[in-house]
Amino acid sequence: MIFDGIILTCVSNLNGERTASSIYHLVKGKKSIQTIQDAHIYQLDKFYGIHSHLTKERFNKNLSALVTAGLLKPVGTKDGVFQLTTHAVNWLDNHREQLKIDYFHGLTYNGTANSFFLRLLLLIQTLTNTKMDHYHFIPVTDNYHVERWVKQVYRKINNNQEKALESLYIELYSILKKLPDKDASVFVDRLTGYQNYGLSTNQLSDKYNLSADDVHLILTGVIHYLLSTIQEKEGNYPILSYIVKDLDKAVQITHSASITSELLSKNYTIEQISAMRNLKINTIYDHIVELALYEANFQVDEYISQEEQEEVLTVLNNVNSYKLKDIKNSVNTNISYFQIRLVLAVNKKLLSQGD
């Protein structure tokens, strides 16, 4: 049901301007500039990357179930574009409470949530086992970085497991108690301790009568909730904030884009870079849009004049659409798609800095 709610919310915000597969890429956390830009433009950034285990097949199944249930209907004859039915609007209103939408901060925590959770899992498993003098256990994760981190922390804690566990209990308890019992319960059942392995996705879905998708989403939601609560008042949660401390929060630009950035700073032209790297010009354009989104001092003027920028912004307000084609049709033909995307990227940045 949570997943349904998220799909419906996305469809609603996308306003018939994007196909359903853009929702799939969004929740899956596709590292493409288009997806990230859409997340910003349509204010769906909270859902970015919150369901990385989703498959296209399952997503399509969910989608057609929503159509069958009379909650979604196709827009005109356009393939893959949907809009909400009146029924769906009411449904969203009635279920707002249960949808946990406020838990999610996808774009902010998508990069750190998983590492944070794996660290927490392995730390609890290690502390509880060693407290009971049990040193031969199979770790819940074999992520190399997580293992190395826990090893370091374990050395620091050095036979003070009892105190560390007590703090963990106090901190986790004080955050989880703010949540509905069911959500807290799903989260706690997932944890592994001494001679007590956590439940699998499927076991949780049986026990709580949830779909596998919703189990994933509740877990992700609770993790995001923990992260945002910790970030608000780090002083109240010394152990938990220690776990996240060195995890890089910022969404990183892709490796490929950073190479392009380096070459640009050496004054190579876009065409030269494209030839040197054996990449299409459009790929280099994507990189530059990515840089425009994330680099604080990105010089957009180098790619489009001030007047033209203003023209795009004016049109943007008039047509009231983020659809590139709509904008392109209403501006001077000299202005390219690439330039429009740059203006949107930079402009979005300004807006989100404002709020």
Added chain:
Amino acid sequence: MQQTIPLEDYLQRYFHFNSFRTGQKEIIQDVLEGKDVLGILPTGSGKSICYQLPAIIQEGTTIVVSPLISLMIDQVKELKANNFKGVVAINSFMNPAERRTVYTNLGSYQLIYVSPELLQQHELISHLKSMTIKLVVIDEAHCISQWGHDFRPDYLKLSETLEVLHHPTVMALSATATPEVQTDIIHSLGRPNMHKRIYPMDRENIAFCMEEVTDDVEKNERIIQLFKQFKIPALIYFTSRAVAEKTAEILSTHLPENNIAFYHGGMEQLDRISIQQQFMNGQLDIICCTSAFGMGINKSNIRLIVHYHLPLQLESYIQEVGRAGRDGNSSVGLLLFSPKDLYIPTNMIKNELPDETDLRNLFLYLKNLVTQEKMKITETNEQIENRLQISEIQWKFFRYQLEKHGIIKNNYIIYDEEQWNETMRLIQLIMKNRFMYKQEKLYDVFNWIHDKKCLRNQLYRNFQSGFRNATYQCCSNCGFSWNKWEPDETETNSKRISSWQANLKKLLLIGEFDETE
């Protein structure tokens, strides 16, 4: 060679065992004397000690080639837990930076686990070439044999690798290998003088039970009835993931006293570890699984192995049923089959191998590239698999054949019409032979399940001469009776539902829960 300390002392020091199990010491002594050895040891007999111990006490590096990444990683963890740090597993899950770090320090490891795919890599080979490689271990060596039930084309390139590594001592290990597979292993590795150490794989504490039913509904009823009678740790093997999932659900509703879960290769890592460990820990009683479950599982008190679908070969059956009763106590292997089941395996074999259409498409694809004068293959393996609609293994098989016959060299196509036609015919022949071979293997299974003679005798007779008599009951043809079976039973876990607050407290060992258990 000079050997002042008895091997048993090392065994005690590094592995905490007092004595060797059957075969271990002989195999270890062989390699310490520099002899190549083929070791066929039953599952659960401690194969890994055969190479881990020499790796620890010998100078130079030991390389273990294993197709099972998760098993590799588990072993590395166990060794590290036992304070042996000079060990590393190189696998495709590592990111490039991690791999580079490992490569530059490669000389500092005594024991290196690697997948057969990665061992074909130039960068790795060039590092290994400059080191002293004392021993190369081929784990699951039956994968090298085209007749093996788990053929891996990458294994065929191992003999070349051995040459590049300056002819180290070779240890080939398997839990299952018929005489013809043994010959094939020795031949493929190019070591005709390999010392054979073959140990019997019969298990005297397992009784074999064959039951014919009309359909899956009756299978389910039978299983439910059994688990109402016995509360025991058990595995139920399926060939289909979907049926494993579905059956786990059905059993759960009918057997509320049991904790039941499913396990297959399509699950995410975290879930797989948690199901596996819950079972090890006694939190779960019954697992509905595919063959992906069990490799490296070290649970000693599994009492019953049910086969819900027919195995494709007796070898894989012996391996899977061998996971029961490692503690030596009375256990049972139950095979359930219905007349309808006889069609499923033939189809599975068909899908496993590429067929003539695939072969024709392959050559059309290559010919097309030649006509366009694109002699370099630029598509990735994955793209080619998609284009030809074949599986990863099928493409590897084709590719190996193409390289072997000089049609592809260093990723370039070499065109020679006559050679191509000849090769196409050869590949066709190989495919046909393999299909017939697998078909025969399947007939062995069919014959066995319908056999009226002692099932124990008939199961093992192609693998070893003679077998030990059953300690407990023998088989359903020798008068096996469920009512006379008295397995060690497990206690019923109470499925008490408590609040998350209490659970969290208990989990983190806080307060009054501190002293429990």
